[in-house]
Amino acid sequence: MRPLAALFSNHKVLLLLTVLLVLSAILSTAAVARGGGQPFSFYVQQKQEQQQQQTPLSQQTPSPQENQGQKALSEGQRALIPEYKYFQEAGGTLELAHYDARFFTAPIPYTTHRTILTHLIRSYLTTFASLNLETWLAHGTLLGWYWNGRIMPWDFDVDAQVSGTTLAILAEQHNGSVHTYTAHTNPTTGQEENRTYLLDVNPFATRVGWGRGENFIDARWIDVETGMFVDITGLVERDPRGQPGVWSCKNYHGYRPEELFPLRETEFEGVPAMVPWEYEGVLVGEYGEKSLVVTEWEGHRWDPDSKEWVKMNETETEEVL
Amino acid sequence: MAPPAVAQFLPGHRHGPSRSLLFLLLGGLTFLTLCLFTSHLPALQQLTSVSPFGASAGKSRMTSTGAAAPHHQGPSQDQVVLLDLIEHEKEKKLENVKMEYGTNKHPPFKDDPPLLVGDLPQEHIPSSSPASPTKGPDGENRTNGKRLVVVGDVHGQRAALKALLRKIGFDHKHGDHLVLAGDMVTKGPDSKGVVKLAMDIGASAVRGNQEDKVLAAAREIHRFSVDDDSRLGPEADGDGEGGAGKGDDDNGEAETEARRKDHARSVARSLSRAQLAWLRSLPIILRIGHLPDATSAPWNASTLAVVHAGLVPGVPLKKQDPWAVMNMRSLVYPRKGKGKKNKGKPHSRSNSPSDDTTPEEATTELDALTLAPDADAVAVPIDGRDGEPWSHAWNRHQNTLPPSTPHTLAIYGHDAKAGLQVTPKVDISPYYYTPSSSPSIRTIHGKQLTALVIEARSSSEGGGGVRHRIEQVDCADPEVRGMEDEEEEGEGEIASVRLMPEPS
Structure with a gap:
């Protein structure tokens, strides 16, 4: 007892110990925040990734900046770049996680956020169509299409998918491109507004491996005014031996090609859009059969006559809950 | 605690500040x-990330946050219990949530037919009384329709279709009319030929x-x-090796390959513009008005509806969802809840049908029956067989309708695997095939192409009324023989007729 006490009462030792402890606490917190919470498995994962990299990769696509002036990195060199989280969001809450940190100024209120998302998806779909890039609606956006062909009012972002081939083309030819889109903000007065969007491709988009889970968004179509975005994920046969014939994004959503193709041509938010061939199976698989019939959700009620989700007032919401 | 011997190396310990405070600080x-x-060890993390209120599972949120649970990684053992709990909570919650089927309205598809519900022209409706002679298209006098022949799921078997028509002495110039219940193309050898034949004899059809x-x-x-066209490879050289060398990379090539292999593409390529336009013009539902001579069930229904896959009970024909009509099985x-079947596989996709009847499936079908839902239960059509066969629900619904209200008889094909049969067994289908995940495998196990022949008989021919019979030919050897004709009188309560094979 006494010797131990003596040890700790030595000021220098004490100081050293405290500093060490504080440092380790800070480091572990940082590692957790950065690595999605797996400080211990970090090394193992890196090793696995390197092994995966040895299997033939999809197009290695240096960004245009890298291309200029210097030789493009070889496959091996590129694989050596440690993966870091490329897309940074404005914050960790469900709401703030749907703004790009670079362009975020303030959260968009409920009354206007749907309009911004509408312009976002319209500009995305029309631009991709004009560039002859194939893309289709996914996740909550697809569910919104199923109900009335619109973004659901409680949704924070828009989701679209592309094939691995299209993703490679995006990375190769369109990364960093800026597009202006004329939004008809007021159809009655004919008022127009030019909005600017950035197509930003994740530098790790063409890595086939799942990575560390930080980069499962392969590209974004970003409204530079607000920081709101379309999440673009590419579907690739990531594990031909383990799951042959399954095309998946890095967030483990898997599809069989015949489930997706041929795509169905339809509309979304008033512009031409495409949905997967078996859209019903995709929705049921992801959200369950209930998602096709539940008429009250997230404080909104489905109005079968106007075919719109209407926000319930507070007393109604309480009744439901 | 520490051995006292260490004390001698550490002098001056009495000079420190409050000892207990330091201990507390360090310990803390x-x-x-x-x-x-x-708390961030991977093993522990799995537990801590499962929230019992379902909020963490992306599934329960109808948003696009994209943070759904890994799709292809089965739950670990210890998670199963928790997942069950969550499932239970969700089911409880769902009991209070408002639901309604069929009120959604997604934007139309480019290829939607001009009419969801088409009507069979009056002249083709079988009638024994030649009361109203009409001018046929070829100028000769013609009576009302004589026989109505419904064939489902021809699947490119042109030879078999011809043999079948020959066998029943089909003559479209003398009042016989052919109705194809969808899926006339793909899988078989001559999709184009089937479409041509159908167009030549003026057949009616629905889209499958x-x-x-x-x-x-x-x-x-x-x-x-x-x-x-570089991305999907050159179209002109078909399914061959044309694009093999052109692929930009391995992934692109595999993807291109997978998509070009799709059988539907080669069929689409083989069809002429006019044939595609004809296919596009087909309705999803073919409505046949009341058969004037019908006296007994099932043919005395006020409406017969020919569809490819099925109909959702309680939804008017015009409000049926085209996808459901063309694809639903259950x-x-x-x-x-979903009965016992889905417990083990919460994400089971509805769209991986397998034609093997396992004992497990048989029992769950019984489960579905014993779970016979209330009249106001919200039903969702799926293309898998995980639920109750839709025809059961359809018949139940029709049979509970008051006699004065119009009844609708559904005639359908699509589901080659026969489940429990509707009585009477009117079973007209073609063959068992594997709608397998690989389009290159076109196994056709069953061999019969089947026709439902609906005929109006005048009283002089004995009895009168509307009779139906089943005719079949062997697909593999259409010239040689047909199955023995069986003839049966419709009886009792029936609300749907399936163009299906006997389960062998």
Whole structure:
């Protein structure tokens, strides 16, 4: 007892110990925040990734900046770049996680956020169509299409998918491109507004491996005014031996090609859009059969006559809950 | 605690500040650090990330946050219990949530037919009384329709279709009329020939999921051939090796390959513009008005509806969802939970049908029956067989309708695997095939192409009324023989007729 006490009462030792402890606490917190919470498995994962990299990769696509002036990195060199989280969001809450940190100024209120998302998806779909890039609606956006062909009012972002081939083309030819889109903000007065969007491709988009889970968004179509975005994920046969014939994004959503193709041509938010061939199976698989019939959700009620989700007032919401 | 011997190396310990304070401080820090590490150990993390309120599972949120649970990684053992709990909570919650089927309205597809519900022209409706002679298209006098022949799921078997028509002495110039219940194309050898034959003899038809797919494939071909056909490989050289060397990379090549292999694309490529236009013009539901001579069930229903796959009970024909009519096999009732079957595989996709009848499936079908839902239960049509066969629900619904209200008899094909049969067994189908995941495998196990012949008989021919019979030919050897004719009188309560094979 006494010797131990003596040890700790030595000021220098004490100081050293405290500093060490504080440092380790800070480091572990940082590692957790950065690595999605797996400080211990970090090394193992890196090793696995390197092994995966040895299997033939999809197009290695240096960004245009890298291309200029210097030789493009070889496959091996590129694989050596440690993966870091490329897309940074404005914050960790469900709401703030749907703004790009670079362009975020303030959260968009409920009354206007749907309009911004509408312009976002319209500009995305029309631009991709004009560039002859194939893309289709996914996740909550697809569910919104199923109900009335619109973004659901409680949704924070828009989701679209592309094939691995299209993703490679995006990375190769369109990364960093800026597009202006004329939004008809007021159809009655004919008022127009030019909005600017950035197509930003994740530098790790063409890595086939799942990575560390930080980069499962392969590209974004970003409204530079607000920081709101379309999440673009590419579907690739990531594990031909383990799951042959399954095309998946890095967030483990898997599809069989015949489930997706041929795509169905339809509309979304008033512009031409495409949905997967078996859209019903995709929705049921992801959200369950209930998602096709539940008429009250997230404080909104489905109005079968106007075919719109209407926000319930507070007393109604309480009744439901 | 520490051995006293160490004390001699550490002089001056009495000069420190409050000893107990230091201990507390150090202990606290150590504890916190440990906590941080352990709480992020992968094993522990799985537990901590499962929230019993379902909020963490992306599934329960109908948003696009994209943070759904890993799709292909089965739950670990210890998670199963928790997942069950969550499932239970969700089911409880669902009991109070408002639900309604069929009120959604997604934007139309480019290939939607001009009419969801088409009407069979009056002249083709079988009638024994030649009271109203009409001028046929070929100028000769013609009476009302004599026989109505319904054939489902021809699947490109042109020879078999011809043999079948020959066998029943089909003559479209003398009042016989052919109705194809969808899926006349793909899988078999001569889709184009079947379409041509159908157009030549002026057959009526409804769109099946295969026609739908061929039309979408035709659009896909068109999309890529307009500006930039390099991505899906050259279209002109068909399914061969043409694009093999052109692929940009391995992934692109595999993807291109997978998509070009799709059988629907080659069928779409084989069809002429006019044939595609004809397919596009087909309704999803063919409505046949009341048969004037029918006296007994099932043919005395006020409406006969020919569809490819099925109909959702309680929804008017005009409000039926085209996808469901072309694809559905069964109905699930979200409020009731999904029965025992889905317990083990919560994500089971509805769209991986397998034609093997396992004992397990048989029992769950019984489960679905014993779970017979209330009249107001919300049913969702799915293309898998995880739910109650839709025809059961359809018949139940029709049979509970008051006699004065119009009844609708459904005639359908699509589901080659026969489940429990509707009585009487009117079973007209073609063959067992494997709608397998690989389009290259076109196994046709069953061999009969089947026709439902509906005929009105005048009283002089004995009895009068409307009779139906089943005719079959062997697909593999259509010239040689047909099955023994069986003839049966419709009896009792029936509300749907399936164009299906006997389960062997």
